[in-house]
Amino acid sequence: MLDPVQLLSAYCDGAFPMGDEDGRISWFRPPYRGILPIEDFHLPARFQRYLRNHPFEVRWNTAFGDVMRGCADRENTWITDIILDSYQELHRLGFAHSAEVWRGGRLVGGVYGVAIGGAFFGESMFSRETQASKVALTYLQWRLKERGFIVHDTQWTTPHLATLGGHEIPSIQYLELLHRAIRLSVTFDDRPRGAQMMFR
Template identity: 75%
Template sequence: MPRIEPVDLLNAYCEGAFPMGEDDGSISWYRPQMRGILPVAEFHVPQRFARYLKQHPFELRWNSAFGDVVRGCADRDSTWINNTIIDTYEELHQLGFAHCAEVWRDGKLRGGVYGVSIGGAFFGESMFSREPQASKVALTHLQWRLKERGFLMHDTQWTTPHLAMFGGHEIPCAQYLELLHRAIRRKVTFM
């Protein structure tokens, strides 16, 4: 099984690249020409979902079941999260760089989101739901935490309809790199 050294992964993030696992167990590196971001300061919660949040029956936790969140994200028919990715991000979590927002109900993990923080940049990796709205709840609380802590950017790699409803959009790689280099120099912490 290939291995990604944590320092190599952190350096890649700082240069705008990220890994994805392939079906054969190998790792490919990406640096798309258009990058998805989710605005931190201007994060938008749709009105209908905001009403849902006010009465949601979930408990939110941070970093209490990181490996379970990553495996929950990998638990789908088609995934880029192979064993190398799981092992690498669990190691980054132990080193204090990878974090997750977890959504629980009745003592069971129902959804979550995980990613990597470097300075004031958060690199969102994946999210999952085991029941409706759970990943949106995790994402919303993550965004609020990033804003509260002074983060400058949330990289989503690409933009999906799910992210677009919260204001996610794409910017050219050159603009992304400018924002990235400002963000990683910012002195903030996730926890």
């Protein structure tokens, strides 16, 4: 398992880990960083209509490990056992969070990531029903705005994220924004954090 202090410090320095097929951990700091605007989050009109009557229940932090396993349930994944154990420990300490989409008592989609100050580092999402992951991401964006976050780091930008306003910025610009965000006294929820760590 990765040391929690090392892992959180890496995020504060603009780096993040991914597991390799051989069991090793690789660290990344891309020259351009994907972000999803929080204040200017864009929802297509058709999806806005869908949200008014969507069939799902959205929960927070009730099945974090299951969300990670849902994200890892694909042919190729970077969510290895080391990554799974490490982020479940961050969740136990109050730094990692999940937005979960349920239907009929079954977990059908979700997204998870790490929160430090006013920065949220999105890691992965999954969907077992149409629109479930998009609902999870939308509710996550609303929560980040409500709680005062200013950065949602998506690492890279996919065509799907681009439809919601996601884009990439140069690393130097990202780091300036990140260092401002992690100094904010905001939290994802009201759970006490199990580690007294300062990133200011």
